[in-house]
Amino acid sequence: MSEDEVVWPTGMSDQDPAARERPLVFNPQGFLVAILEDDGQAEEARVALAEAGFAERDLRVHTSQQILDNWERFQAEASLAQRVVGAVTDPDTIERYLGYARDGRSALWVHVPDDADAKKAVRALADHQVLHFRHYGQDSQQDIHMG
Numbered sequence: 794m795s796e797d798e799v800v801w802p803t804g805m806s807d808q809d810p811a812a813r814e815r816p817l818v819f820n821p822q823g824f825l826v827a828i829l830e831d832d833g834q835a836e837e838a839r840v841a842l843a844e845a846g847f848a849e850r851d852l853r854v855h856t857s858q859q860i861l862d863n864w865e866r867f868q869a870e871a872s873l874a875q876r877v878v879g880a881v882t883d884p885d886t887i888e889r890y891l892g893y894a895r896d897g898r899s900a901l902w903v904h905v906p907d908d909a910d911a912k913k914a915v916r917a918l919a920d921h922q923v924l925h926f927r928h929y930g931q932d933s934q935q936d937i938h939m940g
Contacts, residue, residue, distance in 0.1 A: 799850055799904045802929075805863040805870075812870035817878045819886075821929040825903040825911045827918055828893050828925040832856045835899035838921045842903060845917035851904035860894035898924065907931075 801809055802821035829835040835854045842852055855863070868876065879887065893900070905911040911928045915937075926937040 801853060801902065803863065803902065804853065804855065804859075805866045812867045812875065813872055815871075815875065817875055818882055819879065822931050823904060823906045824929045825905045825914050826925075826927045826929075827901040827903070827914075827921075827923045828898050829901060830899075830922055830924065831897055832899045834922060835901045838901050838918055838923070841921060842901075842914060842917055845913065847903065847914065847917075853902045855900045855902065857894040857897045857899055860890065860900060864891060864894075893925070 802815075802819065802824060803809075805812070827835075827838060829838055832854070835856070839852050839854050843849060871879075890900070903911075903914045905914055905928070908928075908930060911930070915926060923939050925939060928935045928937075
């Protein structure tokens with residue numbers, strides 16, 4: 794992997810690690826997740842971040858259907874240990890994320906190596922109808938509910 798490639802903690806595309814190659818405990822660092830009303834708004838937010846200087850490789854939209862499909866595929870491919878650990882370590886996060894998807898919401902994931910990048914992304918999205926931000930920082934995670 795080259796220095797400028799991003800290893801995404803979610804997603805089940807051909808470019809992503811297989812389910813069984815992922816860590817037992819979901820603990821991403823350096824990502825901001827913005828939950829938006831629908832696919833169109835998520836795409837508009839992605840464009841806004843690109844215009845604000847974020848590299849395309851650092852932006853990824855997951856539509857509601859992709860989120861649900863990825864979860865189904867992950868569950869089918871994950872080891873028993875991964876499913877058990879995931880179910881007991883942070884079931885509220887999983888259910889919240891899947892709940893947003895079931896309601897037709899989309900997620901915009903942004904690779905933000907440091908807190909300054911996360912703050913820049915939140916500012917760039919100020920005029921977009923973000924429902925919820927979650928920042929997976931280097932040492933902690935923070936939620937900001939917008940509505």
